[in-house]
Amino acid sequence: MQYKRSSELFLEASQFIPGGVNSPVRAFKSVGGTPLFMKRAEGPYIWDEDGTKYVDYINSWGPAILGHTDPIVLDAIKQQADSGFSFGTPTELETTIAKLIVENVCNVDQIRMVSSGTEACMSAVRLARGYTGRDKIIKFEGCYHGHSDSFLIKAGSGAATFGNPNSPGVTKGTAQDTLLSQYNDIDQVRSLFVEYPEQIAAVIIEPVAGNMGCVLPQNDFLKQLRSLCDEHGTLLIFDEVMTGFRLDFSGAQKVYEVAADLVTYGKVIGGGLPVGAFAGRAPIMDALAPKGAVYQAGTLSGNPLAMRAGLTTLQLILSDPLFYSALARTTQVLDETVSSLLNEKGIQHTVNRQGSMMSVFFGVDQVENFYQATLANHQMFNKFFHHLLSKGIYLPPSGYETWFISRAIGEEELDKTYNAVRSFEP
The missing domain is CATH 3.90.1150.10 (Aspartate Aminotransferase, domain 1)
Known part of the structure; x- marks a missing residue:
């Protein structure tokens, strides 16, 4: 060849x-x-x-x-392009896709669009910290949540491939606020809660890991995480950038019957165009600016081309x-x-x-x-x-x-x- x-x-x-x-x-x-x-x-x-x-x-x-x-998605993108690529203003299209997702995805009251999965995960963690008033998060070895500093501690995927899971440029202070546990080891997670009482804002996890290869949760691991988070007043974040709208329309939350407090999305939601999103229960999402004090913004968030591609893709999935x-x-x-x-x-x-x-x-x-x-x-x-x-x-x-x-x-x-x-x- x-x-x-x-x-x-x-x-x-x-x-x-x-x-x-x-x-x-x-x-x-x-x-x-x-x-x-x-x-x-x-x-x-x-x-x-x-x-x-x-x-x-x-x-x-x-x-x-x-x-x-897909010809139907392609035609929708072409039609949208004729009306404009980006406005920097709200559009009805953003509300249409948000409504579709909220009405068809379990445990989601509100959703905010961003431009990538990395941005979605970074924003979800900031929101969790702002909502709880705590600094530390727990992540799992081999799970990758984008290249934000908080996540490049024993990351999977590209970081593992290159044999450099702790990226230069990540400060010691940032690393100290990221606690590591082994995937599928609930005892390690429990010990971290004991070691850092009332300090952990969130546990973030790929409910089905996709960045150390496809690795599945075992022995009710996700349900046990949910219980630990409830016990300690910690938010549970499902990184469903890969699994969202792919395993099921409601993602891993539906497949494993576990309700997350916040969920991050990407991939399918954009139908192939750059997009991400994070969603959750209304009391938490209300903490976001401009309604709340936790700041997050994005000039191209809700880009109409990406929204049209994503909306059409999700509608086609729902129709079958x-x-x-x-x-x-x-x-x-x-x-x-x-x-x-x-x-x-x-x-x-x-x-x-x-x-x-x-x-x-x-x-x-x-x-x-x-x-x-x-x-x-x-x-x-x-x-x-x-x-x-x-x-x-x-x-x-x-x-x-x-x-x-x-x-x-x-x-x-x-x-x-x-x-x-x-x-x-x-």
Whole structure:
């Protein structure tokens, strides 16, 4: 397979963009080689600058849940563009999508739009601190909530890939207010509450982790977190930037029957355009400016193009009562078939899956936290990645990332994937 044009573009980009990419997760530093530059996408496929076509299991890191450039969403964006790109004023469209979400998502009274998942998580933590009058937060090793200073303490995803989970530039003072616990270890969380009584403003968690690979909560972990937060007057924040509107319209809150105090969103809510949001119960959200004293602002928040794309995407999902069950079934078949093919080859592995998210970990039998994710055979994953890439299958370029399956994936794409796995030799 030829990557000539991508190699040329990466060389040029490296002269003007740090590392040649505008986000580290796009680099191939973990798997080796040169990142591919894409030029178009449609349905379940993306095409690189050399014209090679790939079945896409990244889907823009989650938002392309309908597949790429869905014609109905695309038409809506075009119509909105004719009316204006951005106004810097309120629009009816912002209220329309907010109303749709509040009326269809459990445990949400109000929602505020921002421009990214990072901004959503940063704002939710500030709100939690302002509302409770406390400074400290608990986060979990391997969970990534964006690149705000408070979160780059044992972060997953790109930080883990680059072997530098504690980023330079994060001050010691900031780090001291971020308490760490191991994912799925409720005893560690309980001990932190004992050690720092009445000091913890919030516990923030990916209810299904997506940044150390797909890792699921075990043994009622989320429900136990809810109980601990209630006991200590601490807010529970679900980072549903990945899981929101993907696992279910009400996200992990619905799937695991746990009510969060605040929820952060991104990805699907923008239909592929840059957007984020945070939402929660009215008494907490009322603490935000201009009504309350906790300041948060964004010039391009509620951008009409993003709102139109997101609204249309969410309406299409709601119009299909079988949307989530069909998507989960496709992912289940993919999981079971890939696992069966690897078993036939005697390749030790485990597959973690929830809804339309999944990850393959090589060389281990279970992954329930970040430490176990680091024990996986990532060299094997790198070989697997490049083999599938050579066969026209585009996976996330890191063993610490999650595959995202779209509605556009059908039998043809699945068969192509199976044939690629079938020919893999470690």
